[in-house]
């Protein structure tokens with residue numbers, strides 16, 4: 001395999017071997033300590049613009065499944081394409097074996113023209129990113145490219161669909177504001193009694209007739225989503241239940257009048273412990289975020305709902321009297337533990353209560 005370089009903005013230069021597409025790419029270098037789930041992670045739109053470093057030492061050994069659609073959504077992947085800018089691994093397993101593997105990870109990356117670099121000491125690299133914080137970086141194969149900070153782009157506008165889509169025929173009409181939604185969020189709703197109306201990130205959903213509002217995950221800096229925040233402020237003035245996940249949680253915090261900030265190196269793994277406020281109860285969660293809500297800045301009628309037990313940061317917020325709540329982690333998982341999927345039921349319970357009281 002030809003040699004390529006991973007270059008960081010602090011001057012670090014690491015030589016490795018190319019797999020996937022032989023092309024250069026720049027982005028924000030972030031790490032994930034998840035041990036499995038690359039088909040899900042690579043297709044999660046929240047990773048748009050990021051060069052993903054995987055700390056698990058062997059990657060690619062179970063290949064990549066073939067695509068299957070049901071109801072026009074993917075049964076397996078989290079969106080319809082790879083969103084990462086590049087992939088950094090230690091050992092890339094060229095041989096793969098798994099009951100549902102249809103292709104190799106390298107071939108899949110090639111299909112989407114995404115470069116991979118292997119032979120990198122990803123744990124050393126991760127220690128560096130933990131000390132200095134997430135950095136800009138580039139994979140250089142042949143032609144050099146300039147560094148590029150994806151958080152300065154409106155990535156949500158790039159990954160959000162342009163049209164409205166309808167799914168399911170359940171009793172509860174839920175509007176899903178798609179800022180780059182993971183497909184498993186749609187699956188989680190369709191397993192319940194829901195009719196889903198999926199709208200673009202900047203669509204004025206307040207004009208629609210619905211029972212509950214859902215705000216999806218998505219890439220980049222939440223402050224880029226000015227249109228969503230504006231529409232959300234109108235929804236917060238009403239009483240219909242609102243549930244947000246990850247970027248959706250940050251948007252809820254911003255619309256409520258609070259602030260968000262960038263974490264030093266983010267939370268990306270499948271084993272992040274969070275504590276439910278007011279209890280000693282801990283859940284293990286799947287996470288992928290670089291920003292967080294600053295709870296100190298929230299107005300008095302809002303409080304922290306979950307706290308990250310590794311660093312004490314906010315993992316969700318709730319309104320003290322209205323049915324509005326959010327999680328910074330991913331209760332829909334995919335990949336990762338499903339312990340907090342009950343939050344979809346809690347949201348729908350709030351929707352039923354709202355409809356009964358109406």
Ligand SMILES: NC(=O)CC[C@H](N)C(=O)O
Nearest residue numbers: 217218220246247290291
């Ligand atoms: N998974 C997400 O929704 C990520 C949200 C946001 N882009 C962040 O990095 O914090």
